[in-house]
Ligand SMILES: NC(=O)C1=CN([C@@H]2O[C@H](COP(=O)(O)OP(=O)(O)OC[C@H]3O[C@@H](n4cnc5c(N)ncnc54)[C@H](OP(=O)(O)O)[C@@H]3O)[C@@H](O)[C@H]2O)C=CC1
């Protein structure tokens with residue numbers, strides 16, 4: 001069920017930049033009231049100005065809140081309360097604050113694993129926890145989690161990042177089962193490796209799907225990794241059933257080619273290291 005955006009209060013964490021800012025702009029264009037949550041105040045104000053250029057009526061407001069969503073739950077709860085006092089109960093929360101660090105497993109500091117887990121995973125838990133009670137009481141609400149295609153498959157260099165994005169899916173599936181009877185809906189977005197404003201199209205959640213992906217790779221990945229994810233329509237379910245074998249076959253070719261890329265790079269690196277030694 002699509003959420004009516006005109007007049008709705010939409011909170012976007014990570015709304016001062018990139019995908020989050022685009023989502024905020026799209027919602028604002030449709031008449032929503034926006035709360036942007038991020039740490040850096042200058043970036044927040046800059047984004048506020050940019051978003052306000054897209055207003056469709058003179059009542060619309062963009063509120064900025066500077067907080068680290070990954071540190072202290074009480075602090076996050078407080079700022080959500082402040083936002084609700086100013087703009088009313090939250091109709092939609094978009095958990096977009098996050099970051100990526102890549103590198104080989106043995107090259108990554110263990111602190112990176114802790115940091116990505118707290119920003120990408122706990123940083124989505126805290127704001128969601130802070131809005132869920134009111135959403136259930138009002139029988140209205142949508143929570144969007146921004147995962148990644150790297151939350152659907154593990155890729156070289158993404159040990160820390162992928163795990164934090166996979167975690168989001170587990171949270172989202174379990175939470176959806178709990179809150180569905182209260183008319184509260186969850187969306188998990190799996191963006192590919194681009195940062196074009198085209199993401200906004202995808203992340204507007206106008207279709208109200210649980211799974212939200214982009215492009216043909218994204219479509220195949222979502223069907224292939226559907227597991228026990230909820231379905232939004234009979235068509236979606238039937239497509240998953242029918243395409244599973246085919247997509248698994250295609251996936252085996254992808255895996256073969258990924259493996260050969262990794263092997264080739266390893267051999268090249270060893271060769272050039274040996275050449276360096278003999279030189
Ligand atoms: N771009 C891509 O290719 C893809 C991105 N994604 C995911 O989409 C999301 C957004 O990515 P993108 O737009 O590229 O990122 P950006 O780096 O452009 O924006 C990140 C936003 O999150 C905020 N943020 C970061 N850490 C915190 C924190 N601890 N507390 C509060 N706010 C925080 C930043 O503001 P500030 O630093 O001021 O706090 C900023 O507003 C991320 O979760 C990312 O993993 C998924 C797939 C692909």
Ligand SMILES: CCCCCCCCCCCCCCCC(=O)[C@@H](N)CO
Pocket residue numbers: 100148149150155191192193194217220221224247248250251254
């Ligand atoms: C039927 C089988 C189909 C298989 C398709 C495989 C496609 C793999 C694409 C993986 C791209 C990973 C993007 C990560 C984005 C991200 O989060 C980063 N930008 C963060 O830095």
